[in-house]
Amino acid sequence: MASGILIRSKTSNGVTLVRASMKHPMETGQRKDSKTGEKIPAHFIQVATFELNGKVIFIANLGPAVSKNPYISFKFKGGNKDDTIKLSWVDNKGKSESGEGKIS
Amino acid sequence: MKRRLFLKGTLAGSAIAVAVSAGMLIPRTVLAAWPKSGFEAKSLGDAMNTMYGAGAPGSSDKLKINAPEIAEVAVEVRITVDAQFDDLESVSIIVEKNPSPLTAHFEIPPGTLGEISTRVKMAQTSNVIAVAKAGGKIYSVQKEVKVTVGGCGG
Numbered sequence A: 001m002a003s004g005i006l007i008r009s010k011t012s013n014g015v016t017l018v019r020a021s022m023k024h025p026m027e028t029g030q031r032k033d034s035k036t037g038e039k040i041p042a043h044f045i046q047v048a049t050f051e052l053n054g055k056v057i058f059i060a061n062l063g064p065a066v067s068k069n070p071y072i073s074f075k076f077k078g079g080n081k082d083d084t085i086k087l088s089w090v091d092n093k094g095k096s097e098s099g100e101g102k103i104s
Numbered sequence B: 001m002k003r004r005l006f007l008k009g010t011l012a013g014s015a016i017a018v019a020v021s022a023g024m025l026i027p028r029t030v031l032a033a034w035p036k037s038g039f040e041a042k043s044l045g046d047a048m049n050t051m052y053g054a055g056a057p058g059s060s061d062k063l064k065i066n067a068p069e070i071a072e073v074a075v076e077v078r079i080t081v082d083a084q085f086d087d088l089e090s091v092s093i094i095v096e097k098n099p100s101p102l103t104a105h106f107e108i109p110p111g112t113l114g115e116i117s118t119r120v121k122m123a124q125t126s127n128v129i130a131v132a133k134a135g136g137k138i139y140s141v142q143k144e145v146k147v148t149v150g151g152c153g154g
Helices: B002-021 B036-040 B044-052
Strands: A005-012 A015-022 A045-052 A055-062 A071-077 A084-091 A096-102 B063-066 B077-083 B088-095 B102-107 B114-120 B126-134 B137-147
Touching (some): A005 A084, A015 A045, A015 A084, A045 A071, B036 B044, B044 B088, B044 B102, B077 B088, B088 B114
Parallel strands (some): A005 A096
Antiparallel strands (some): A071 B114, B077 B114, B088 B102, B126 B137
């Protein structure tokens, strides 16, 4: 995982908790550069998709008001130790990144 | 005759393809489409209308929101939604007084639970609203979060 994506997931009693963070500036487009006085263009993750062994289990559509380096957690039924959770995001500039983590 | 049927089928097929690419039909679980108009809405009413249509959402004890009373760090406010519906379809987090109120919209495929947590930025003291769609019905719950500028507890 060379990317800025960190996924930690843990399963117990048939329910898996997924906690993920993504390195991203999440610029709102409202801030001004303190030196030039110009607005800093919006730059934020729009869609983060979570998959379990290739099946989509959660889709997070984000706006620029989600905090810098977004953190998201959710739970799903099922999931076994060593199953792979994959997270892929795409931002408003069309840049994308993905990362994986195994369930512990 | 067969050729005509074939042509008809092809035309209908391409019309659907055009509709999908234009965003008129959104097969959400298949093709994730970021809800642009919802995120660009400038008021709570517009955001709700765009995402969920007209009509007031109901309340339910199956929908809870957890947020701090006072946000000490307004750029990192932890919001947790707990939506305990069996037929949950989606959950939205809305910060009423932000310039663009819709903050996050989560799509929940079957088997995924509605216990979701994230961190958001708040421009000022505001109601934070969790909206859940379950079984075709819309529910909401809100909590006021106070934002103290300067962090002096004023």
